[in-house]
Amino acid sequence: MGLLFWNFVTASRRAATFIKFPNTIMSRRLHASRIEGVDKNVWVEFSQLVNDYQPVNLGQGFPDFAPPKYMEDAFCEALRGGPSMHQYTRAFGHPRLVKSLAKFFSGIVGREIHPMDDVLVTVGAYQALFCAFQALVEEGDEVIVVEPFFDCYQPMVKMAGGKAVYVPLRPKANGAGEGGALSSGDWVLSTEELASKFTPRTKAVVINTPNNPLGKVYKREELQVIADLCIQHDVLCFSDEVYEWLTYDGTQHVKIASLPGMWERTITVGSAGKTFSATGWKVGWAIGATDLIKHMKTVHQNSVYHCATAAQEAVARGFERELDLLGTPESYFRQLPDEMRLKREKLASCLESVGLKPIMPQGGYFMITDVSSVKADLDEADGKEEAYDFRFVKWLIKEKGLATIPVSAFYSPEHGRDFDKYIRFCFIKEDSTLDAAEAILKNWSASSHL
Numbered sequence: 001m002g003l004l005f006w007n008f009v010t011a012s013r014r015a016a017t018f019i020k021f022p023n024t025i026m027s028r029r030l031h032a033s034r035i036e037g038v039d040k041n042v043w044v045e046f047s048q049l050v051n052d053y054q055p056v057n058l059g060q061g062f063p064d065f066a067p068p069k070y071m072e073d074a075f076c077e078a079l080r081g082g083p084s085m086h087q088y089t090r091a092f093g094h095p096r097l098v099k100s101l102a103k104f105f106s107g108i109v110g111r112e113i114h115p116m117d118d119v120l121v122t123v124g125a126y127q128a129l130f131c132a133f134q135a136l137v138e139e140g141d142e143v144i145v146v147e148p149f150f151d152c153y154q155p156m157v158k159m160a161g162g163k164a165v166y167v168p169l170r171p172k173a174n175g176a177g178e179g180g181a182l183s184s185g186d187w188v189l190s191t192e193e194l195a196s197k198f199t200p201r202t203k204a205v206v207i208n209t210p211n212n213p214l215g216k217v218y219k220r221e222e223l224q225v226i227a228d229l230c231i232q233h234d235v236l237c238f239s240d241e242v243y244e245w246l247t248y249d250g251t252q253h254v255k256i257a258s259l260p261g262m263w264e265r266t267i268t269v270g271s272a273g274k275t276f277s278a279t280g281w282k283v284g285w286a287i288g289a290t291d292l293i294k295h296m297k298t299v300h301q302n303s304v305y306h307c308a309t310a311a312q313e314a315v316a317r318g319f320e321r322e323l324d325l326l327g328t329p330e331s332y333f334r335q336l337p338d339e340m341r342l343k344r345e346k347l348a349s350c351l352e353s354v355g356l357k358p359i360m361p362q363g364g365y366f367m368i369t370d371v372s373s374v375k376a377d378l379d380e381a382d383g384k385e386e387a388y389d390f391r392f393v394k395w396l397i398k399e400k401g402l403a404t405i406p407v408s409a410f411y412s413p414e415h416g417r418d419f420d421k422y423i424r425f426c427f428i429k430e431d432s433t434l435d436a437a438e439a440i441l442k443n444w445s446a447s448s449h450l
Contacts, residue, residue, distance in 0.1 A: 038155035042409040049397050056436045058347075058425045059393075059403035061212065061366065065430055067278040068332050071318050075281075078313035085310045092297050093121030093285070094312035100319040101270075101285055109258045109287075117290040120297055121312060123304050125242045125271040125284035128296075130156055131303075132238050132267045132286060135295035137162040141203035146189065148214055148410035148419070150240065153206050165197050166412040168419075169216060182359045184215040185251075191225050198229060204236040205229075210243040210253065213368055213410050213424040215361020217251045220259075227259045236292070237262065242271035242284075243364040245333045248341045251362040257288070264289050267296070272315040277336065277428070281311045340365055340428060347427040350438040354445040365428035368407050372421035375448055387420040396423075402440045 043060070050057055057064075066072060078085050089095070095115075102115035113119065122128040129152060137143060139161035145153050147168040157164045169187040205226060209218040218226075230237050237256055244253045257266040267288040273279035286296055318332075325331040344361065351358045351369050358369045371392060377399075378391050389406035397403050407422035427434065 034159045034161065038158055042151055042405065046393070046397075046403065046405060049394065050403050053397050053401070053403075055397050055401040055403040056433060056440060057403045058427070058429065058433070058437050059405045061426050061428070062273075062279045063277045063428045064433055065277070067276050068335075070321060070332075071276050071278060071314060074317040075310065075314040078310040078317075081310075081313065085313060087309065088306055089309040089312065091301055091306050092116075093119055093307075094309060094316065097121055097283075097312040097316035097319075100316045100323070101287070104319050104323050105287060109255055109263065111263060113287060114290065118287060118293055120286045120293050120300060121307050122284045122286060122300065123307050124273060124282040125240065125269050126152060127300070127304060128267075128269045128284045128286040129153070129238065129240065131296040131299040132269070133157060133160040133162070134299045136236060136267075136292065137203055140201060142199060142201040143203060144194070144197050144205045144235075145412075146194075146205070146207050147412060147415055148211065148407065149206065150208055150212050151409055154412065162203065163201075164412070165202070166415060167194050167197050168411070168415050169211075169214065182357065184211070184359055184361045184363075185217070185219075187214055187216050187359075189222065189225070194225070195229060198233045198235070202233055202235050204238055206238045206240070207256070208240040209256075210241075210246060210361070210363025212243065212364055213366045213405070213407055214359065215364045215366055215368075217247055217253055217363040218256075220254045223254055223256045224259060227256060227262050230265055231261045235265070237266045238269065239266055240269045242269065242274040244270065245275055246337050246340055246365060247363040248337060248344065249362065253363065264291075267292060272311075272318070276315070276318050276332070281308075281315070283307060283311050283315050343427045343429070343431070343434060346431070346434055347425055347437075350434070350441060351425075354441045359422075365426060367425045367427060368422045369425070370421050371423055387416060389420045389423055393423055400440055400444055402437055 046059055050059065098115040098119040098121060101119050102113040106113045120128065120131065122131060133156040137157065137160040141162040142165050143157045143162050144165050144167060147166050154164050167189065169189055171182060172186045172188055207218065207226065210216065226237065239256050241255065247253050255268060257263050257268050267286050270285050270287070272283035273281055286293065322331055322333055326333065328334070344367065347367055348358045348360060356369045356371070358367050361367055376392055376395055378395050387406060387408045389408050393404050393406045405424040407424050408416035408420040411419055
């Protein structure tokens with residue numbers, strides 16, 4: 001009986017290979033409409049170019065050095081911390097981490113943050129933003145996005161069913177700073193233009209301070225203008241503050257959630273990767289009023305559910321250490337910006353030496369410069385529909401061996417062409433990497449009068 005059954009199954013399988021079934025699944029659209037038009041991603045595209053051409057990489061925003069030793073030690077100690085460090089922890093944030101975040105930021109925001117209700121730990125700042133858009137933006141809502149913006153905002157608004165409405169920061173006329181270099185602080189919002197974007201459908205405003213790619217750090221009075229409009233129109237604010245500890249020249253980072261009336265309507269997004277120079281750990285968080293965070297928890301529990309336990313434990317220990325050392329020379333939050341200030345100046349000096357005028361950032365670890373005067377033998381027939389800065393950066397990678405990022409990637413289609421002569425450099429790199437980039441630029445300058 002067994003042999004007869006096996007022979008029947010074998011014969012049936014052979015016969016099935018010759019049967020033609022209607023191709024029903026391919027006759028319908030396979031993808032959801034909410035992802036249409038958001039499939040292209042600048043990081044995927046340029047990461048592939050970096051892999052293919054192996055240039056000196058000042059493009060992607062990650063350090064090419066290790067986090068501070070105490071953070072490495074904290075991670076290793078967490079891994080050796082017993083079985084619990086290798087298993088699930090609390091879904092909305094490891095208890096030790098949410099408690100340390102709440103304690104640390106309560107003093108900065110000026111109110112008591114409840115660790116279990118007001119904090120959500122996420123898989124990097126990316127997922128915190130995704131949870132905010134998915135939980136708080138409805139079909140047909142409008143979301144005002146201040147440009148330039150980190151490129152994930154626009155697709156996240158669209159996938160939530162919302163409509164992005166853009167308002168750009170613009171350089172002030174004759175805004176030259178010392179030495180003829182423009183500062184990111186000279187790029188400002190028009191109060192009138194911003195106010196004109198609010199409608200009865202506006203649900204939220206998205207800001208990024210310090211800004212990527214510009215490096216602008218919003219002044220308190222600039223944030224107050226945004227806050228007043230949010231309160232007037234009963235609108236939320238999503239504030240991406242992942243570079244909050246990297247400010248220079250006495251510039252102070254102010255949290256918009258600390259302004260009167262804004263705690264109840266602000267989601268503040270942070271990143272351990274940017275804070276401790278450990279981007280691969282992918283630990284981020286959202287902090288806000290309980291009534292907002294609870295809805296983000298719903299998205300979180302139905303998507304990733306949980307973040308890596310050992311990484312959260314290590315980040316918690318890092319914040320506990322920094323709370324004890326805050327304001328002292330031993331604090332990494334003081335040491336890192338001191339180190340990055342020197343690298344910022346090194347890169348700016350290099351760009352100036354070849355005739356470029358960098359926009360000096362007040363914060364973050366990026367610097368943009370106008371390349372409209374640079375002679376580049378771009379193939380006009382190759383990707384002629386593509387923005388100039390995209391073509392320029394691809395040419396720079398392939399022909400000169402230096403990777404940067406096109407700045408129009410941080411703008412909407414309606415404003416991108418106005419800013420497509422800028423490229424972005426990342427300076428959170430080893431000096432040897434910056435030296436290699438400088439050699440490329442100077443050799444190019446010497447041979448072609450850049």
